[in-house]
Amino acid sequence: MKQTVIKWGGMAVLALFLAACGSGSGGSTTATSGTVTGVVTANATGTPLAGAVVSDGTASATTDASGAYTLARPVGDYTLTVSAVGYQNGWRACTVAPGATVTLDWQLTTAHDDYADYGAVAPSQMIPAASMNYVVLAWNDLGMHCSQDDYSAFCILPPFNTLHAQVIQRGVGVVTSGITVSYRFPKKTNSAAHTNFWQYAASYGWAAAPNVGITGTPLAGTMKVDANSLGFVAEGIPLTPYDDDGTWDPYGTATITVTDSTTGAVLATTQVVAPISTEMNCSNCHGMTNTYLNILQAHDRRSGTTLVADRTAGALHLCSECHADNALGLPGKTGVKNLSLAMHNFHKDKVVSAGASSSPACYNCHPGPRTNCLRGVMYHAGQTCTDCHGDMTAMSQALVNGRQPWLEEPRCGSCHGSGHQENSGTLYRNSLFTNSPDPKMDGQIYCEACHNSTHAEYTSTNPVDNGIPQQYQGDSYWIWNCYVCHTDYMPMPSMHQ
Structure with a gap:
């Protein structure tokens, strides 16, 4: 078939x-x-x-x-x-x-799996990767990260981004030893110039030096071998959506370079988007002037807290001190709603759509009419946020029923069937290809390596997301061409068996 x-x-x-x-x-x-x-x-x-x-x-x-x-x-x-x-x-x-x-x-x-599509030339000779010895498949884990423009009142999320990469020697397979994988952001070399996070980081319990993230990861550095020993990861990169010249760019790109650990010779390079946006749009409801103060006042009034007084006294609070947040791995306080439940449940009857199809209710808080973080293949297919996540009422009810935010998410297999389902008990962003046409590939390639991250699945409406398939295949599709990684492997009728 x-x-x-x-x-x-x-x-x-x-x-x-x-x-x-x-x-x-x-x-x-x-x-x-x-x-x-x-x-x-x-x-x-x-x-x-x-x-x-x-x-x-x-x-x-x-x-x-x-x-x-x-x-x-x-x-x-x-x-x-x-x-x-x-x-x-x-x-x-x-x-x-x-x-x-x-x-x-x-x-x-x-x-794509018929020689007639290529004329008399074999597809192995057609794609750009045919002339390469190594290829790098890289991706951001979530498709979008969020941070704030101002940390002087409270902190929801710090500057934080995570990149993954798999290095493949064509005709050989995945490589993790004997090589060094580094990353840098040519247009984003000084996050400290565009956020006051480091001025207040200690108040939130983080001893992070300027331009170093809360996990100790800097803006440029060497990626570590991941927990599965199949790829490389840089977790907690402290990016902002601003380039060095002040340009607002939520889709900044990292240059990833693979070198021989012994000789230092460059084996491969690629570029990958590391998306982050501050477009949380709290001002839509809390006003353009003193937005965060308004939020603290509302919280004190409704919950009996003393956040405004604490701030005046110099004590700042991380939301997840009280509200558990799996995104940061913080447990919160017993008896207090987790952050996702508190936010969705309280606002479910207060946030309405702006009416335009590009500005659903979700974009009042999530990035956003300007960022357009929902941009991948699902968006092209007519899907909206609510098709996968449900509306705010459904989200809230699921959380009340015990769903763990960030740890239990919509499943690809729910709509796409067993042939395209995630690994058992594993999120899409951590799942591996397990039903390949050649069993030697099973358990070797991450789903996101070929399909890109959630909300930005190939082909994305944002051209910068599509750089890797363009680099290796000459198109913007998911990584479908066997010759990206193989040198002697004919295209199969179906990648997923």
């Missing part, structure tokens, strides 16, 4: 996206039917695809010369497929509402 690929706006989506489709006005005016309409194009060129067939298994519509189709269906839930000669089939789920028109556009990609 060929690997199923759907493409929206330059990205590829593995397996079936079980996403409810939005509806708009127009279409049939009856109370028992609605209309599905859209345009089918070739992702690589944007060319309309005439003759593509969109079907729910019972009824179908064929696209015209402009790639457009219209399919009238009774009210209900449907799984639609699209097929076009020379292109991968696609699937999406859709809800048809009474008298409504659902717009469902498709961008299809050609198959």
Whole structure:
């Protein structure tokens, strides 16, 4: 069976996206039917695809010369497929509402596992990696980290970022010995110039020198071999979203360099995004003037605390002193809600959407209409934050029921099936490839090494995220081409068996 690929706006989506489709006005005016309409194009060129067939298994519509189709269906839930000669089939789920028109556009990609796609030249000779001896697959663990612009009132999260990398000698495999992996941020060499965190760090219990993170990790340095001895990690890099010249850049890139530990010879380099944003938007509700003071006052008024007085006396507080926070590994106080529950539960009836599709309710606190941290393949597929996490009421209820924030998260396998599920009891960001076409690959490659981190899965709407597949494959897809890592391995019908 060929690997199923759907493409929206330059990205590829593995397996079936079980996403409810939005509806708009127009279409049939009856109370028992609605209309599905859209345009089918070739992702690589944007060319309309005439003759593509969109079907729910019972009824179908064929696209015209402009790639457009219209399919009238009774009210209900449907799984639609699209097929076009020379292109991968696609699937999406859709809800048809009474008298409504659902717009469902498709961008299809050609198959990658057929020599015909490459003409007379083998794919091993086509991709940029073919001329390389080593490749570096690197990623940020979360797809977005958050920090504050001001630490003079309280601290939610310090400047903190984590990078991972796997070094692969093509034709040999994963390498962790005999090499040194270093990182640096060419445009971000002095975080202390853009945050007052280090001025107040000791007040929060951290003895961190300027430009050194709370884990002892500096802005530039050497990555450590990770706990699985499969890659390298730099945890707690103290980044800010500001470049040295003051430019606000939440998607700064690190240069990762691999050298021979004996000779110092450079074996490989790559660049990877280390995203961090201060766009938490507390001012949306707490005012543009004295925002943090307003928050402390509200907390004192509602919870009987003395945070304002403490601040006046020079005592500053970390939120997780009282509210447990698994992101920092701090237990909080017995009987006090964890930070995620306290925030979501209290604000669930106070935060509303700004109305624009790019500004969901979540962006009132999470980065944000300016940052657009939800930018990966899921976003292209029409998914929103709530499709995976639930709305704030659902989030709160799950936490009340015992879900552990940061430690128990939505599962890929819930929508994508067992072929694309995480390792048992393991988060996506820590899971390893275990159902490869060649068992020798099992347990060797991290899921994020090929698909990138959550919220930024390849292909991302932010081009800077796509640098690694561009460097090695010459495209922005997930790492699908066997020859990125292999020199004598033919493409298989499906990467996940």
